[in-house]
Amino acid sequence: MRGLNSVLNIELKNHLVKMFPVRGFTVEENRGILVIQADASDLVNLMNFLKTDPLCDFNVLIDLTAVDYLHKRTQDKRFDVVYMLWSTATMQRIRVKVTVAEGLEVPTVSGIWKGANWPEREVFDLFGIVFSGHPVMERIVMPENFRGHPLRKDFPLEGRGEEYLIESIMIHPPDSGSGSK
Amino acid sequence: MGIETLLGDTVLTTKISEFVGWSRKYSLWPFPFATACCGIEYMSVLNSDFDLARFGAERPSFSPRQADLLVVLGTITYKMAPVLWQIYHSMSEPKWVISYGACASSGGMFRSYSVLQGIHLIIPVDIYVPGCPPRPEAFLDSLIKLQKKVAEESVVNPEYKAKADYLEKALGSTEYQISKNNTKQQ
Numbered sequence: 402m403r404g405l406n407s408v409l410n411i412e413l414k415n416h417l418v419k420m421f422p423v424r425g426f427t428v429e430e431n432r433g434i435l436v437i438q439a440d441a442s443d444l445v446n447l448m449n450f451l452k453t454d455p456l457c458d459f460n461v462l463i464d465l466t467a468v469d470y471l472h473k474r475t476q477d478k479r480f481d482v483v484y485m486l487w488s489t490a491t492m493q494r495i496r497v498k499v500t501v502a503e504g505l506e507v508p509t510v511s512g513i514w515k516g517a518n519w520p521e522r523e524v525f526d527l528f529g530i531v532f533s534g535h536p537v538m539e540r541i542v543m544p545e546n547f548r549g550h551p552l553r554k555d556f557p558l559e560g561r562g563e564e565y566l567i568e569s570i571m572i573h574p575p576d577s578g579s580g581s582k
Numbered sequence: 583m584g585i586e587t588l589l590g591d592t593v594l595t596t597k598i599s600e601f602v603g604w605s606r607k608y609s610l611w612p613f614p615f616a617t618a619c620c621g622i623e624y625m626s627v628l629n630s631d632f633d634l635a636r637f638g639a640e641r642p643s644f645s646p647r648q649a650d651l652l653v654v655l656g657t658i659t660y661k662m663a664p665v666l667w668q669i670y671h672s673m674s675e676p677k678w679v680i681s682y683g684a685c686a687s688s689g690g691m692f693r694s695y696s697v698l699q700g701i702h703l704i705i706p707v708d709i710y711v712p713g714c715p716p717r718p719e720a721f722l723d724s725l726i727k728l729q730k731k732v733a734e735e736s737v738v739n740p741e742y743k744a745k746a747d748y749l750e751k752a753l754g755s756t757e758y759q760i761s762k763n764n765t766k767q768q
Binding site: 542543544547549551556558559561563564566567570 | 660661663664667693694695696698703704
């Protein structure tokens with residue numbers, strides 16, 4: 402399978418490079434999987450192409466996550482948003498990376514794969530990366546009144562002192578009555 | 583006592599507090615609030631190997647309204663804290679709390695941004711059980727200790743009121759605010 406995969410990868414790589422002659426677009430093979438590095442501005446076009454093109458046909462978004470490269474890169478290249486795609490037709494996998502600076506937005510792909518909705522909210526919750534065009538860009542894992550984004554490398558390991566979360570229970574106690582709202 | 587000398591062994595005299603305490607201690611209805619692996623240990627406590635029924639507490643109440651013993655089994659995150667708070671306050675008096683395991687008692691190994699560092703920060707606790715997770719025998723021991731405590735409690739004990747005011751005491755108003763102001767001045 403390894404041999405077949407690498408043949409398919411070479412074919413796919415040539416196809417992609419031909420279709421996207423834009424700046425900042427690179428395709429490299431890493432341990433048998435193609436890794437695409439793209440600009441945030443090209444992302445929606447690229448993802449649409451990867452899903453609909455008959456040769457690519459990446460119909461499954463396996464995972465969507467982010468990496469914080471604080472102190473390893475310059476501030477304008479701080480985060481990588483990583484998309485893992487899989488094709489049920491060709492059994493191929495591919496990885497797409499988009500580099501963003503702190504405070505910049507990434508276009509949502511939840512219109513292409515519905516399964517991107519919650520992972521994008523999770524990335525926003527834990528890294529503070531905003532996905533523009535997302536239907537509900539709110540926290541999904543942490544409490545609504547949580548301050549900060551805990552998976553950022555500059556978030557302290559032991560927390561910033563989350564006692565305020567308990568205090569807020571005292572100030573705005575949840576309904577302890579019949580529970581009918 | 584007069585009546586006992588008159589009727590012999592057919593009657594027993596006692597105080598109403600002791601009688602109520604005695605009946606309460608053998609009819610505890612636990613509410614298992616199981617969020618982690620301690621809940622698995624609690625399952626074996628309920629099963630015939632350890633058999634909680636021997637202590638009159640075999641009926642796990644999966645509604646806080648009918649329970650009078652809240653057993654917190656596992657890690658409580660800050661997001662879960664309001665739920666636990668609400669469940670505790672949905673229980674009717676008298677009520678007791680067992681904090682089972684390191685996570686519920688102190689946050690355990692999770693000294694992190696998301697985990698509550700002990701449920702005593704939001705609700706009053708009667709018995710702490712150490713261990714990660716504790717053995718089922720430890721739960722039985724804690725239940726026996728709690729039964730002693732329940733039996734000694736008076737029916738007219740103002741402790742119930744004190745428990746209800748626990749939150750204001752701990753965090754809500756004067757004491758906490760004073761200590762907060764003191765630290766600011768220093």
